[in-house]
Amino acid sequence: MDKRIKVGIVSYRNTRPLIYGLQQEPVSQQIDLVEAIPSELANMLVGGQIDVGLVPVAILPQLEEYHIIGNHCIATDTEVASVCLFSEVPLQEIETIYLDYQSRSSVALLKILMRESWGINPQLIMAKDESYRKEIKGTTAGLVIGDRALEQRRQSTFIYDLASEWRAITGLPFVFAAWVSLKPLPPGFIATFDAANALGLDHIDEIVAAHPYPYYNLKKYYTLHLSYTLDERKRKGMELFLSYLQHQQPVLVG
Numbered sequence: 578m579d580k581r582i583k584v585g586i587v588s589y590r591n592t593r594p595l596i597y598g599l600q601q602e603p604v605s606q607q608i609d610l611v612e613a614i615p616s617e618l619a620n621m622l623v624g625g626q627i628d629v630g631l632v633p634v635a636i637l638p639q640l641e642e643y644h645i646i647g648n649h650c651i652a653t654d655t656e657v658a659s660v661c662l663f664s665e666v667p668l669q670e671i672e673t674i675y676l677d678y679q680s681r682s683s684v685a686l687l688k689i690l691m692r693e694s695w696g697i698n699p700q701l702i703m704a705k706d707e708s709y710r711k712e713i714k715g716t717t718a719g720l721v722i723g724d725r726a727l728e729q730r731r732q733s734t735f736i737y738d739l740a741s742e743w744r745a746i747t748g749l750p751f752v753f754a755a756w757v758s759l760k761p762l763p764p765g766f767i768a769t770f771d772a773a774n775a776l777g778l779d780h781i782d783e784i785v786a787a788h789p790y791p792y793y794n795l796k797k798y799y800t801l802h803l804s805y806t807l808d809e810r811k812r813k814g815m816e817l818f819l820s821y822l823q824h825q826q827p828v829l830v831g
């Protein structure tokens with residue numbers, strides 16, 4: 578192959594099962610793999626630095642043309658554990674929420690839950706950097722995603738799992754990120770890429786053993802919380818989420 582396809586993947590532990598097969602032949606010969614936080618991946622896709630990215634699905638309504646690549650994603654059928662609102666007081670007493678600058682989908686989901694389920698209207702501040710996590714105290718809460726959320730679970734008194742709350746109001750799974758390209762990719766490549774995504778899902782014990790992590794049981798995270806196949810119900814959950822976004826300010830991208 579004369580030109581490698583640039584692939585951007587989320588730099589959290591949640592993608593270890595997907596990366597497993599992408600680092601092996603034949604697909605490893607066809608791609609350049611870069612890791613970044615979700616908000617950056619969105620910008621990289623729009624800016625043309627990557628050809629396909631595991632990007633937050635909340636950016637999809639803003640893309641003129643896009644293609645969902647293959648049948649794998651970052652999603653959950655139940656509680657996700659790593660996308661939560663963390664607080665020292667119950668929901669109704671929260672006055673300010675810091676939003677995670679690394680996220681796009683979870684920020685949009687939080688706003689839906691505030692409006693459709695919780696009926697709260699605190700001041701929202703988009704965090705600029707990691708220092709916001711120190712502000713999660715008193716009546717100031719914070720949305721945190723990824724590995725940092727798994728770590729924050731040990732620090733906060735109240736933990737509101739956004740995917741559980743979504744499930745409670747819709748009965749559907751929630752898709753946080755999907756593989757997206759702006760232009761069509763060769764069908765042969767998509768088949769190879771999708772098969773490589775699936776490979777790690779049969780090697781979870783090996784992946785867990787290779788990446789020791791003190792903060793959370795990763796076997797449980799990969800098998801009970803996260804769900805990686807983009808099936809019909811997940812697509813349905815995603816469509817519903819995207820339809821809610823029509824009532825929101827567009828998320829930041831580009």
Ligand SMILES: C=C(O[C@@H]1C=C(C(=O)O)C=C[C@H]1O)C(=O)O
Nearest residue numbers: 615633659680681682683723753
């Ligand atoms: C489940 C997660 O999903 C992530 C949440 C995203 C978002 O909020 O935009 C984007 C990519 C996913 O990695 C997580 O990071 O914990």
